[in-house]
Amino acid sequence: METFWKDFRYNLRTLRRNPGLTILSLVSLALGIGATSAIFSVVNAVLLRPLAYPESERLVMVWENHFKSGRDRNRVAPNNYLDWKENNRVFEEIAAILALDEKNLSGAGDPIQVKCHRVTANFFPLLGARAVLGRAFLPQDDIPNSNLQKEEPPEGQRVVILSYGIWQQRFGGDPGVIERTVQIDRQSYTVIGVMPPDFQFLNQPADLWIPIGLDPAKDYRAIFGRFLWVLARLRPGVTLQQAQEEMNSISSQTQAQNPIFNAGWGVNLVPLEKQAVGEIRQTLLVLFGAVGFVLLIACANVANMRLAQATGRLKELALRAALGASRLRIIRQLLIENLTQAVIGGFFGLALAFWLTKLLVALAPANIPRLTEINLDFRVLSFTLLVSLLAGTISGLAPAWQASMLDLNQTIKEAGRGATAGGSGKRLRELFVVLEFALAIVLLIGAGLMIKSFIRLQKVDPEINPERLLTLQILLPQPAYLEFKKRISFFEQAIRGIETIPGVKSASAVSNLPFGGPRLTAFFMIEGRHLPNAIDKPRADIRAVSHNYLRTMGIPLLRGRDFTEREITGDDAKVVIISETMAQQFWPNENPLGRKIRINRPENAPDEIIGVAANVKNLDLESSDFPTVYWPHQRWPFPSGSIVVRTTIDPLNLSAAVISQIRSLDPNQSVAAVRTLDQVLYASMARQRFNTFLLTTFAIFALLLATLGIYGVMSYVVTQRTHEIGIRIALGAQRSDVLNLVIRQGMGLTLSGVGIGLLAAFALTRFMKSLLLNVETTDPATYLIIALLLASVALLACCLPARRASRSDPMEILRHE
Numbered sequence: 059m060e061t062f063w064k065d066f067r068y069n070l071r072t073l074r075r076n077p078g079l080t081i082l083s084l085v086s087l088a089l090g091i092g093a094t095s096a097i098f099s100v101v102n103a104v105l106l107r108p109l110a111y112p113e114s115e116r117l118v119m120v121w122e123n124h125f126k127s128g129r130d131r132n133r134v135a136p137n138n139y140l141d142w143k144e145n146n147r148v149f150e151e152i153a154a155i156l157a158l159d160e161k162n163l164s165g166a167g168d169p170i171q172v173k174c175h176r177v178t179a180n181f182f183p184l185l186g187a188r189a190v191l192g193r194a195f196l197p198q199d200d201i202p203n204s205n206l207q208k209e210e211p212p213e214g215q216r217v218v219i220l221s222y223g224i225w226q227q228r229f230g231g232d233p234g235v236i237e238r239t240v241q242i243d244r245q246s247y248t249v250i251g252v253m254p255p256d257f258q259f260l261n262q263p264a265d266l267w268i269p270i271g272l273d274p275a276k277d278y279r280a281i282f283g284r285f286l287w288v289l290a291r292l293r294p295g296v297t298l299q300q301a302q303e304e305m306n307s308i309s310s311q312t313q314a315q316n317p318i319f320n321a322g323w324g325v326n327l328v329p330l331e332k333q334a335v336g337e338i339r340q341t342l343l344v345l346f347g348a349v350g351f352v353l354l355i356a357c358a359n360v361a362n363m364r365l366a367q368a369t370g371r372l373k374e375l376a377l378r379a380a381l382g383a384s385r386l387r388i389i390r391q392l393l394i395e396n397l398t399q400a401v402i403g404g405f406f407g408l409a410l411a412f413w414l415t416k417l418l419v420a421l422a423p424a425n426i427p428r429l430t431e432i433n434l435d436f437r438v439l440s441f442t443l444l445v446s447l448l449a450g451t452i453s454g455l456a457p458a459w460q461a462s463m464l465d466l467n468q469t470i471k472e473a474g475r476g477a478t479a480g481g482s483g484k485r486l487r488e489l490f491v492v493l494e495f496a497l498a499i500v501l502l503i504g505a506g507l508m509i510k511s512f513i514r515l516q517k518v519d520p521e522i523n524p525e526r527l528l529t530l531q532i533l534l535p536q537p538a539y540l541e542f543k544k545r546i547s548f549f550e551q552a553i554r555g556i557e558t559i560p561g562v563k564s565a566s567a568v569s570n571l572p573f574g575g576p577r578l579t580a581f582f583m584i585e586g587r588h589l590p591n592a593i594d595k596p597r598a599d600i601r602a603v604s605h606n607y608l609r610t611m612g613i614p615l616l617r618g619r620d621f622t623e624r625e626i627t628g629d630d631a632k633v634v635i636i637s638e639t640m641a642q643q644f645w646p647n648e649n650p651l652g653r654k655i656r657i658n659r660p661e662n663a664p665d666e667i668i669g670v671a672a673n674v675k676n677l678d679l680e681s682s683d684f685p686t687v688y689w690p691h692q693r694w695p696f697p698s699g700s701i702v703v704r705t706t707i708d709p710l711n712l713s714a715a716v717i718s719q720i721r722s723l724d725p726n727q728s729v730a731a732v733r734t735l736d737q738v739l740y741a742s743m744a745r746q747r748f749n750t751f752l753l754t755t756f757a758i759f760a761l762l763l764a765t766l767g768i769y770g771v772m773s774y775v776v777t778q779r780t781h782e783i784g785i786r787i788a789l790g791a792q793r794s795d796v797l798n799l800v801i802r803q804g805m806g807l808t809l810s811g812v813g814i815g816l817l818a819a820f821a822l823t824r825f826m827k828s829l830l831l832n833v834e835t836t837d838p839a840t841y842l843i844i845a846l847l848l849a850s851v852a853l854l855a856c857c858l859p860a861r862r863a864s865r866s867d868p869m870e871i872l873r874h875e
Contacts, residue, residue, distance in 0.1 A: 080399070082766070083360045087403025087449060089759055090356030092410030095434075095442045097349045097752075099415050101342050102438055103431040109331055110256060110431075112186035113291075117330035118298065120152070120288040120305070122323050127597075130326045134286045136278040138312055138320070142288070145308050148301040151184040152290040153177065156270055157262055160698060162535040162728045163228070164241045169728035171533050172224060172265035174242075179269060182219075184291050185259070190222065192236040192251030195269055199250075202273035217269065218247040222255040224265040242268070243535035244726065260334050261427040279319050289330070302327050334427050337828075341749055344826055348504060348756045351497045353449065355763045358490040358497075360453035362771055364396060365487050396454025397447060404446025408434075411442065421751065423744035488807050491771050495811025496818060498757075498764035499848055503819040504826060505757035506840040508750040511830040515746055518679040518831075521672045522572060523612030524735040526563075528709035528716065529571055531731040533698040542695040546627055548723060549604055549691065549699070555719040556703055561712050563704040566611070567604040567691070571700035572676045573735075573742040577684065584644060585654040585664050598640060598685040599676055600657065602694035608635070608671055610704045617641075618651050618669030626690045633690065635669040640685035657687065665693070678742050680831050702735070709734050749829060761851065764811075769855040772804045776859045783863050793864040800863050804856030805849070812845050 108114050121131040122138065136154070143152050156176040163172045179200035188194065199217050218240065220229075229235045239246050247268065258264075292301055305325040313320045412434055419432055532549075539545050549567045556565040570578055581595040605626040608615055616638060625631035634655065641650045654664040673683040701720075705712055710732075717729050733741075776783070783796060823835040833840075 082770075083363050083399055084403045084406060086356040086359045086363075086763060086766075087400055087446075087453075088406040088410055089763070090353035091404050091407030091442060091445050091449060092414060093349045093756065093759065094353045094445055095407060095411035095438060096414035096418060097342075097346050098441050099411065099434055099438045100418060100426075100432055101346050102435070102441075103433070104335060104338060104342060104426070104428050106437070107428075107431065109334060111330075114330060116150075116292040116294075117185070118290050118292060118301070119328045119330055119333045120290050121326045121328060122284060123326040124323055126322055131328065132323075133284045134288045135284045135319070136272055136276075136286055139286055139288050140272065140274050141312055142305065142308060142325075145311070146304060148293055148296045148304050149290040150293045151180050152288065153181040153184045154270060154272065155181065155259070155287040155289060156285065157259075157287050158264070160533050161242050161266070162244070162533055162726075163224075163265070164244065164726050164728070167228070169726050170228075171531065171728045171730040173263065175259065175262070175264040175267050176270040177267055178272065181267075181289070184289060187253065187257055189219065189251035190254040191225075191233060192219075192249070194219065194251055195267075200269040201271055202275070216245065216247045217250045218242060219251040219253060219267045220249060221253055221263070221265050222257070223263075225252045242266070244538050256430070258430070260330075261336070279316070290327075298327055298329065336427055338426055340825070340828055341745075344504075344829065345749070345752055345756075347822075347825075348501055348753055351501050352756050352759050352763070353445065354452075355494050355497050355760050355767070357449050357453040358494045359763050359767045359770075360396075360399075360449075362487050362490045362767055364392075364454060365490075393451070393454050397450040400446045400450025400453070401443075403449075404442055407446070408439070408442050411438075418752075421748060423748050426745075487771055491767055491807045492811040492814065494764040494767045495808055495848065495852070496815035498760040499812055499815030499844060500819045500822060501753075501757040501760040502844045502848060503815075503841060504823055505750075505754040506844050507823060507826060507830055507833055507835065507837060508753050510837065510840055511833045512743075512746055512750045514833065515679050515743060515831050518675065520572070520675045520679060520739065521613060522674060522735065524739055526705045526707070526709055527611070527735040528703040528705060528713060529700050529731070529733055529735055529738060530703075530713070530716065530729050531571075531698070531700050532567075532720070533728060533730070535726075536697060539697060542692075545695040545697060546692055549701075550627055551723055552701060552720050553604055555722070556701070556716055559712060559715050559719065561705050561707045562716075563706055564606050564610045565701060565703045566607040566609075567699050567701050568607055568611075569600075569602040569694065569696040569699045570676070571702070571738065572611075572674055573678060573738050577677055580658040582658070582687065583656045585656065596644070596685070598636075598657075598687045600687050600689055600694070601676070602689045602691050602696050602699070604691050607688070607702070610702050611674075612704075613674055614672040616670045616672055617649075618667070620669060621688075621690050625692075627692055631690055631692065632663050632665045633668045634665040635671050635688040636667055637671055637683070637686035638673050639683040640687070641670045643685060655687075657689070665689070679739075680746075700731075746829075746831075761848070764848075765851050765855050768804055768808060768852050769858065771807070772800060772856050773859040776800060776863045796864040797857075797860045800860035801853070801856045804860075805853060808849060808852035808856075812848055816841060816845065 109117070111117060119131075120134065120142065122134050123130045124132055134154070139152075139154050146152065154177070159174045159176050161172055161174045163170050177195075179195040179197045182188075182194040195217070220235070225231060225235060229238075235249050235252065238249050240249060241247075253267075290301075292298070302325075305327060309320075309323070309325045313323065415432060415434060419429060422429055532552075534545055534548060539548065553565045553567060556562055577599045578601075579597045580600045582598050583595060603621075603626075605621055605623045607613075608620055615635075618635070621631075621633065621635070625633055634657075636650065644650070645653065650667050650670060653667050655667065656662050656664050671686075671688065674686065675681060676684070676686060701716075703709065703712070703716060713732050717732070720727055720729055783799075786796065786799075819841070820836060827835055
């Protein structure tokens with residue numbers, strides 16, 4: 059320890075004597091370690107840290123699996139859930155959730171829309187969650203409700219649990235909120251509890267929870283279909299495979315009992331941790347691999363600097379060896395120097411990681427799971443220390459080993475003339491440069507592919523004109539608007555009133571705004587065509603619309619006609635408009651106009667196709683075109699939907715007037731998500747924009763570090779070959795000859811690294827395929843442009859020391875020698 063302490067103090071003095079080299083090394087290490095720790099903090103929170111529930115490894119999501127269509131995480135039919143609950147022997151508890159059932163909250167201030175989860179009473183005990191204030195649900199709170207669209211329990215038996223956020227925002231954190239009455243969809247509910255601030259189910263934050271009220275005596279299948287999420291906790295000792303086998307057996311029984319509804323449907327168990335991660339796992343692993351490349355480039359940079367420093371200290375090291383220092387003793391001293399530098403760099407890297415983590419959370423799209431859990435905890439701190447020590451070892455071991463390989467006689471003899479590191483030292487430095495460029499080009503090609511994919515995503519035509527289009531979300535409270543006629547009347551009056559506002563060109567309404575959420579699909583049957591069984595029934599995206607919807611949105615009508623106002627609001631109109639994809643898919647060589655389809659159930663009245671509209675990217679710009687049916691509002695009087703307003707001026711300038719018009723019809727009506735369609739489109743690309751930004755940032759770091767690496771090596775080469783260059787010039791070499799000499803050596807290293815990097819990129823970028831849109835991972839243009847870019851930057855980095863070498867004065871050099 060005494061020797062170690064002496065080496066440590068000597069190392070600090072050595073770092074102070076070489077401030078330029080020390081600063082460059084610390085900057086390289088801080089960039090590499092800081093970026094790596096920041097991304098690891100995300101990986102740690104999303105992939106590694108257990109869910110914030112007791113024994114979370116026993117929690118599973120139970121989905122229905124439609125084998126033929128491949129929908130293996132389909133929502134569950136209530137009656138199937140009730141059968142599973144009664145017959146299974148593998149679950150300790152099994153609960154049902156009606157997720158994101160939006161509600162109106164009023165009474166304390168302006169009415170607002172809130173996200174509500176309707177859950178069975180055992181939901182919170184199953185998760186092991188306790189209320190921070192009040193209590194959770196009891197079995198007697200979950201009163202059976204035969205119609206989920208009505209609130210059957212008497213007023214005194216309606217209870218609600220608030221989220222911590224809504225308790226703070228709406229009620230000021232008042233502890234007296236317990237037993238207080240609040241208005242939810244204009245019905246009185248009693249607050250019985252408040253959940254902790256960190257409680258969240260999956261990535262679906264809710265503002266409040268109410269009992270779902272499933273009635274075991276009710277057959278929900280014919281009316282509601284499949285709409286529940288099901289959560290279960292495995293019994294101790296039961297494996298996922300054992301549970302899956304038993305649920306497969308129960309599923310076979312339900313298929314036999316109800317073959318029409320359950321034919322072709324099975325059960326799929328998914329661990330809750332896997333469900334929580336979703337599709338983000340591969341994205342995070344790609345980003346973590348990318349930032350790992352940045353760290354390796356930083357280590358290679360530092361190793362090169364240490365090699366250069368060690369070369370200048372050969373006389374000192376030779377004297378130490380001559381005085382009795384063993385080779386191991388010299389290696390240890392040099393390695394401790396590098397580890398000291400790496401730990402200091404890691405300290406600065408940790409500060410950078412803290413800032414980068416805050417930036418990542420601020421820039422990250424909302425759909426990244428467990429976003430609020432991202433922080434620098436003990437695991438991240440330990441990882442940073444480990445990475446710092448690893449980086450110090452990687453970047454210091456090779457230079458220390460090389461410097462310890464001394465020829466004492468030769469080194470001391472040449473001390474007065476300036477010793478060199480020998481051929482092996484030169485090869486090692488060149489190897490590090492080649493490695494830097496190989497890693498850098500892999501990152502740059504990955505970033506180039508992401509940028510090209512994002513540019514193509516932005517160029518995708520949504521078949522909607524988003525300019526000057528205001529959107530806002532309306533949720534009509536039940537049971538005030540339980541009658542269909544009241545819903546139709548409200549939307550039609552609102553639209554007519556909005557169209558009278560100066561600056562409004564047209565207005566309409568739609569059940570689901572494009573790019574604003576998931577599809578609502580339904581089966582449909584074509585009149586005159588026989589399908590062998592229920593599994594083969596095709597599905598379409600169903601959008602209920604008000605009059606002038608296509609014109610307001612700017613969706614071209616390719617064939618046929620639009621809805622009339624009577625067809626939108628009347629009682630007997632049975633017509634639909636379909637998308638071009640649907641027409642081409644089901645009537646490829648026929649005219650679909652005049653054909654009839656039955657939507658959702660065979661007993662439904664048939665609807666005549668009166669028009670064919672252009673395809674719209676309803677889900678997002680990445681999704682393929684899906685069959686779409688536009689249904690008149692009267693056929694599906696939605697309680698919630700979006701009003702769209704085409705304006706002649708800035709849409710947001712009219713938002714207050716539009717909201718005022720809606721409130722004039724109903725003062726207690728909430729209005730949410732007031733945005734332009736441009737903003738909706740921008741938000742729909744948040745994930746792709748975030749991934750592209752991060753990968754491009756890492757690639758720029760890699761390019762800078764690789765450029766510094768080649769510049770540093772060539773500067774060192776010029777310094778070491780000063781005597782040789784002076785003699786060459788004295789013997790008649792021209793400046794162009796000297797330039798060619800230095801540039802040829804630097805570009806040889808560059809092109810070697812580029813060649814190796816291209817081969818590595820060809821193998822590694824295939825892991826990015828799911829992140830790209832209409833771009834092949836082997837896109838030739840991207841590979842060529844990136845290779846030329848990197849070669850050009852390297853050429854510039856080589857030209858600076860080459861230019862300095864070409865201007866050398868041979869007399870001055872030889873006089874000095």
